[in-house]
Amino acid sequence: MLALSPASCGCTLALDQRLTISHGTTSHGVDARLEIDAASVDVALLAAGQVVGTLRWDGERLEAHAPVAWPQMVTPARVLSDLQLVWWPAEAVRNALPSSWTLVEGPLTRQLRQGGLDLVSVRYEGRPPGWQKVVLERPSRYTIEIESVEAP
Numbered sequence: 644m645l646a647l648s649p650a651s652c653g654c655t656l657a658l659d660q661r662l663t664i665s666h667g668t669t670s671h672g673v674d675a676r677l678e679i680d681a682a683s684v685d686v687a688l689l690a691a692g693q694v695v696g697t698l699r700w701d702g703e704r705l706e707a708h709a710p711v712a713w714p715q716m717v718t719p720a721r722v723l724s725d726l727q728l729v730w731w732p733a734e735a736v737r738n739a740l741p742s743s744w745t746l747v748e749g750p751l752t753r754q755l756r757q758g759g760l761d762l763v764s765v766r767y768e769g770r771p772p773g774w775q776k777v778v779l780e781r782p783s784r785y786t787i788e789i790e791s792v793e794a795p
Contacts (some may be wrong), residue, residue: 644720645727648702650681651735652727658791664714666785671714677791679730684723688713698722716785725787728755729765729777 656679656741670677676690688696688710695710700723706786729737733748740746740755747754761782764787769775777789 645724645736645739646700646720646730647727647735647739648729649679649684649700650702652681652684652731653735654730655680655728658793660792661790663788664717664785664787666714666716669714671712672692673710677726684726686726691703699734714785717787725763728753728763729779729789763784 656677658677660675661679662673662675664673676685676687676689678685682701684698684700686698687694691712696708696713698705698707698719700706705719705723707722707727709719732748733753737746743757745756747756751767753763754761755763755765764780764782766778766780767774768777774789774791777791779789780786780787
């Protein structure tokens with residue numbers, strides 16, 4: 644699990660997102676606001692315009708309140724790790740990995756591997772920094788499809 648400092652992202656992002664989390668034959672959709680700056684990572688999960696869950700990471704402490712219907716396999720620490728795998732620079736992620744893990748990056752993809760086993764794959768569509776669509780897949784666990792627009 645990644646737990647990189649917010650500052651190591653080296654960016655400031657404010658994105659409105661539509662998340663679709665699929666596991667097995669079940670899918671959950673939720674709107675989210677993602678904000679990243681040098682001091683913190685903040686995520687607000689929204690339903691009908693109301694905040695139903697939050698995640699805040701300041702580089703030392705993770706505070707989270709998940710909605711009741713949130714999939715149990717998608718823990719706050721896993722959400723943070725997945726966010727960092729998607730949005731942080733590849734070099735920052737590589738520097739945080741144990742020696743048996745590797746991050747392979749292509750122009751529109753990332754693969755997190757342990758030994759020869761693919762653990763997570765990320766596919767990007769659109770253009771950085773906000774990427775229009777990102778698909779993160781943890782084989783046999785879950786898939787998260789993220790559609791983003793820059794927040795006002």
